[in-house]
Amino acid sequence: MTEIVVRNLTKRYGDALILENVSVDLPDHEFCVVLGPSGAGKTTFLRILLSQERPTSGEVLIDGAPLDPEPQPDRGVVFQRYSVFPHMTALQNVMFGPQLRAAPVTGRLWGARRRALRERAAALLGDVGLGHALDKYPAQLSGGMQQRLAIAQTLIMEPKVLLLDEPFGALDPSTRKAMHRLIVDLWARNRMTVVMVTHDIEEAFILGTRILMVDKRRRDPHAPQAWGSGIVEDIRLDPAKKPPMPEEEREEDMAAIFARHRARAGAALVAGAEAPPAPRRAAG
Amino acid sequence: MKRAVNYRPDRATGAFLALLPFAFALVAYFLASEARLAANPADRLMPSFGAFADAIEQFAFTENRRTGEYLLWSDTAISLRRIAIGLGVSVLLCIVVGVPAGFLPVLSRLLGPFVAALSLIPPLAVLPILFIVFGLGELAKVALIVFGVAPFLIRDVALAVQQIPRELIVKAQTLGASTWQMMTLVVFPQVLPRLFDSLRLSLGATWLFLIAAEAIASEGGLGYRIFLVRRFLAMDVILPYVAWITLLAFLMDWGLARLSRRLARWRAIEKGEA
Structure with missing residues (x-):
């Protein structure tokens, strides 16, 4: 609620x-x-x-x-522009939020937890129609695809x-x-x-x-x-x-x-x- | 008739055009040197290429009788070590001070005007102070490079940090990022290409400060050697040394550009270079 x-x-x-x-x-x-x-x-x-x-x-x-x-x-947000991090691939962008919570200093998960997160992020990217672009940087995506990525990045935080x-x-x-x-x-x-x-x-x-x-x-x-x-x-x-x-x-x-x-x-x-x-x- | 802006040389022509001024300079030197030597075989201002070869042979490939060193290589090692330490410390300062100073409003108020003032002090005017404070050893020379380069790097990177779109910082916070995480995972990676760019632009200043410090008080180094042999009008040594310094600077610039493309591949993709 x-x-x-x-x-x-x-x-x-x-x-x-x-x-x-x-x-x-x-x-x-x-x-x-x-x-x-x-x-x-x-x-x-x-x-x-x-x-x-x-x-x-x-x-x-x-x-x-x-x-x-x-x-x-x-409260998640998607702006008209500048909603995704240009230095991360699509997958890294979506995996970013959950890793911040789990690893306060490095912001990076390892091993089985990382694999589980990777799977969840890839599934979410598939849901928004970016299953084929996991390892692309935002500059390699069209405007619509960048917004799909921004939405997925936000949704993974529920x-x-x-x-x-x-x-x-x-x-x-x-x-x-x-x-x-x-x-x-x-x-x-x-x-x-x-x-x-x-x-x-x-x-x-x-x-x-x-x-x-x-x-x-x-x-x-x-x-x-x-x-x-x-x-x-x-x-x-x-x-x-x-x-x-x-x-x-x-x-x-x-x-x-x-x-x-x-x-x-x-x-x-x-x-x-x-x-x-x-x-x-x-x-x- | 095409407009001049629309003439684009192909690869081979481009390479030829790039080499042309170098070839022209060499030929011009050769002719001038020939003419002077013909008039006066003892002329020291424009030695022949043969004299260069002898000097290079003596400095680069002959053991020095007094010290048992190969002078060019030991000079190079001494100078490169000073540059490496000077630039290393500058980059470290730039990351540790510049990124937070650009990112945190309180720090930017605290440090911005001070660093701006520091960067306006002519480093060579401070050189006597450095010699007085740090003595004539290595520390003063490295300190001059740091003093000359670090404030510029810090200001430039802090500016780049401030140009990151506000939306990205807000977005990071909605993903739960702390200040530390934003600084290390969002801000720093995004200004890294700019850090490399400004480092490349500082290379000229770096060599300037190094040679100035070596010229005044030193027992070795490329700048020291040039100013030492100046007393004997040894142009046959000075000119190859200058060419060697230029080559080293060029290789450093090229290496930094390559490293930047490697470490920040996303930026190269954005610019359409990869």
């Missing part, structure tokens, strides 16, 4: 009021999507949940206890709460759809609460069981910083009754996407262009 309670949360940077009096209850196993325009304070909200920032006033309780003032393993800060914002649309399927699947299988920040409304409705819209309740054109953001919309969605996710193509299946778009182009296709060019042999 993980229940997050946010009470009268306010965040101010100097004169600028970012969040004003935000209160919300998130019951166990919620997939909460925080929507809002740029600068509305949704990332600030996430950073407070992460303990990367401290609220000016108000409090956040997880299962009745106030948040630890520092980031802790009970966090109560998974925080996602625009995790799919930098991905192309087909990769993004594949990631939606993956994250919903992982959320359903692990009993954790997800809080995700995005500015993509469609994404919010596809993924969320709870959608919070964060925006300024009042505006003063002469003092735009005087009013902070609050929750202007708060809706629940029953995941069982949602329309099925749009049938998605595999991340790398360019040919299928191309064929579908060509069919959709219909009459716009110029005749003759489709015919394959006559095979040419390289001279000499």
